[in-house]
Amino acid sequence: MSDQIALDLEEAQELGLKVLRANGFNEAHARSIMDVIYRCQLDDCHSHGLYRLLICVNTVRAGLVDGNESVEISEPSPASIRVDAKNGYSLLAFETGLPHLIEKTKKNGVGLMAINNCFHFSALWPEVEKLSEAGLAAMAMVPSHAWVAPSGGTKGSLGTNPLAFSWPRGEKNPYTFDFATSAIARGEIELAKRAGHPLPEGAAIDEHGKPTIDPNEALKGAMLTFGGYKGSALSTMIELMAGPMIGDLTSLASLEKDGNQGGTPLHGEVIIAFDPKLLGGTDTATNTRLAEALFASISEQGARLPSQRRYAARARNLEAGTVTIPKQLHEDILVLL
């Protein structure tokens, strides 16, 4: 007997909305959160799918996030928009700012959205993909908590600081990536600890700054960035751009504010969008041809473009009309109603 259950796509969305509504989220927050949770589940990104309902509800029940907080929009400059999430989840702020960011980018060629004072738990790819659905290229960055040591260092100064990028491909799925600038995700250390597995080499150091593959030692020490000093420099750029540049916290300041508890980080997010139609000159056909030739050159030699596993899962689940989750998770979610 399978321990999995298949939920109709609409049923999965309705279930999530009901759970969020029943647990202190107003309609606007519930819809923006469920939209991203659903997109993740549809792509079989289980760690950011329906499972997140449990975390959202627990966080609101613990009084750490207000599910009724409204957001406030302002306009720092002609090509930028600021959305103050007022210590709520980031997703309503993103959804509220999105049409303004698209409009500003299509007018100015480049546009920037700063989200401030948000709790952030979601993947960045659904956000940059939404911009590509509007025909734009986009980058997104967030800091987190300062658990990651800089290259050559021995203790945390940087967050896991993901960078996401998306490029529109017309009717095709966009070219999209979303990766942490840490060598591994924070959650992977927790998982390895619970499973009693070692970490991969080069991912963490102990409290004395020595390389370690022991998850317990890593939790007392620090994580490392991917790609040595280059990954470390990139992560520092993300701290600056998604932090002080938009009037928000670095991962160091965010961890300090949290009293080193390691709760969901409260900070900012920056999204930068570009309109290839405005910036690319008149020969759009050549631009498209060159970009597609690059993608073909990568795929045809057997190297995979990022996100292909997600897109395959999406096609499969849309075809089936269902998403599949563990029965136990389904039961845990039903309890929240």
Next chain:
Amino acid sequence: MSDQIALDLEEAQELGLKVLRANGFNEAHARSIMDVIYRCQLDDCHSHGLYRLLICVNTVRAGLVDGNESVEISEPSPASIRVDAKNGYSLLAFETGLPHLIEKTKKNGVGLMAINNCFHFSALWPEVEKLSEAGLAAMAMVPSHAWVAPSGGTKGSLGTNPLAFSWPRGEKNPYTFDFATSAIARGEIELAKRAGHPLPEGAAIDEHGKPTIDPNEALKGAMLTFGGYKGSALSTMIELMAGPMIGDLTSLASLEKDGNQGGTPLHGEVIIAFDPKLLGGTDTATNTRLAEALFASISEQGARLPSQRRYAARARNLEAGTVTIPKQLHEDILVLL
């Protein structure tokens, strides 16, 4: 007896200008090229310093670049500027566009400069540093030739694709990095080949896609990106943003246009600038404090911020009032007069 010679700072600049003027560069091109060559030499970046005079002159003498070509400015959108280098060196295009980019960024919060149809030989850090001297943060990206295999691949699809970033720090030197997204520079393979040295592990593959440390095999095969699939994704982003997004070539198209000769690549460059004063809200003091606390956290644990070696060389050379180059190089340059 030393094989080095110290040149007064003014003398070095005048020498370079004379050489360029005497070899077909008009005053505007000569000044924009020499400005960057001088900045590199002042920071002891010898590979991009006075040595480059030899390459510039040889390239013009061979008729590959026109040192008299003027540049053409246009305005694709309110927050962007385009400079067509008309198959000349990129540096005059950059200098010509710079005041417009600064003005647009200080008005719009974010600004973008596309340079098209340029030959590119210079480091990117002098460019982003100039934006930080104007109080702005900036990123710059260029493609090159498709010598770099994507992660999981066996042949070149990507350029060495450097990414540079700079963050203004008031009176202090900016936080600046400039790194290739390839694991090593193309020139390092040539140097290893001439010296008969092996390459570092993980930097290249042979023509069959197998890892190699033999520079000869690497030249027949392909280079690898830094940081595995993440570096590969980042490099692809640079292809798209500094290529088709601004109506210019990818590294694949640039190599094809060059007939696989491996000459100086002809392509585009994109520079994106941000005004932290406009984007950062009212509490500038806190923004500065948080950024500086991050830099302090990195340096105080013995990890080095990028560019510190350059800045130390700059201080030393400014104090001495000289730059030091090999006597042989000085003689080779004098011959060009």
